[in-house]
Amino acid sequence: MSSLESYLRPALQPAQDALVTIIDSLQLRKDAPFSPDVPKHLLDSMPDLTGRLLLTFPWSQARPVDPSQHSVWVFDNTACRVQPSQDAKVDKHEAEPMIIANPNEPLPPPSWEVEYVAAYFSRETCRDPSHVIAHIARLVGLAREAASEEECLEELKDKLDITLIKKQLEPFLNPILPRHTIRIKIADTETQTLGPSSSSGISSDLLRLHFDAPAGTQLTTTANSDPSPCFTTPGQTILAEPTGWGLISDIDDTxxxxxxxxxxxxxxxxxxxxxxxxxxxxxxxxxxxKLLHDPTFFYLSGSPYNLYPFLRDFRKKHFPDGTMILRDASWQNLGGLISSLSVNVQQYKVDRLEKMHTWFPQRQFVCIGDSTQKDPESYGEIARRHPGWIKAIYIRRVPDEDQIQGALNPDRNSPERFEAAFKGLDTKMWLIFDEADEVRKNIQLWTK
Incomplete structure (x- = not known):
């Protein structure tokens, strides 16, 4: 970088950020309706993520991703059998499918339908995370409030592995990549196109697979690129029959x-x-x-999609495979992480639960959540909308860790709150628990 460029870039950055706010803000709201606004008190107290949103225009043409500059995550997902009766309820993406093995023959009838979600980032313009690390260190008490950025990093050297923190922050600092597409290879059998990505850096495409495989099979999806697909995080697809058991689980504090x-x-x-x-x-x-005979797992969380690799690694280490559904949030301030866990969570979760119902209306589901946010209300609402679809609801009672939390929301763990959330449902259908063993014993009663 020339000396002139190094001088001009910081000077011009505020102007670009202002343009991003003006041009992209309305489009972001349209593309990501469940990306919550960041309250002013969080904007003032949390570190900025300057440059996370790239300046784009609504009339920009979609372009393929560049392996040398871009990263794409293909999320794990669950495929359901093609249901012709559902055609009027969903918008299927025209993906230009191609069967690799038989490129000159007509496509066979589709057997499976699956929603592919992918996140797109620019790697080349990742911002220096030092200012964010220093800000977090001050907030959590690992550095003095009055310490400069350099002093904060120096104080952290003997306390933490800063390299790991930088890796965790990278998805929050790498600019999102709107209006891009990626060609994917599914199980080395079929190629399809995902995208274009929205203003929030996410694409969501309902695709039909034109090959068959037994239920329970796991398919791997990666980039259809040459010579190497290493710029794309592969996705795993689980093929699930229409009937059987399913489990919907919250993540944070559940x-x-x-x-x-x-x-x-x-x-x-x-x-x-x-x-x-x-x-x-x-x-x-x-x-x-075992108790539910190999159910299909869905992990429905209010966490933003930036945490996907972090949460996926956690899930793979401790919990069964399954589809992880996260909020398509995009913002310029780390306060958005807090907002994603607390703002309009019920509206978001009920919308995602409705989508799951279109995929597997004949399965029966067990829902597990906690009392910190809106899991009781979300599960109660969807159970009333679709009688018989939800078999049981289990809510972990999260205790107050200090008097402040209890004072701010004294009714959070009250019997009245849970009775209102599950109004109209059989009282035997839901259980508030403190220990995991309570859930196990309850499920054992009705699965005998």
């Missing part, structure tokens, strides 16, 4: 200790500490694999 009630605790558990499962939950979920 199976993973996050401290959702405290912004400082969220920062610590996300960027500083080793992710820790809620005691007893890994063994419970392993037991549910």
């Amino acid at each position: 199976i993973k200790i996050t401290g959702t009630l405290s912004p400082i605790a969220v920062l610590k558990s996300t960027f500083i500490e080793t992710p820790t499962p809620v005691p007893g939950m890994p063994q419970l979920y392993a037991d549910l694999m």
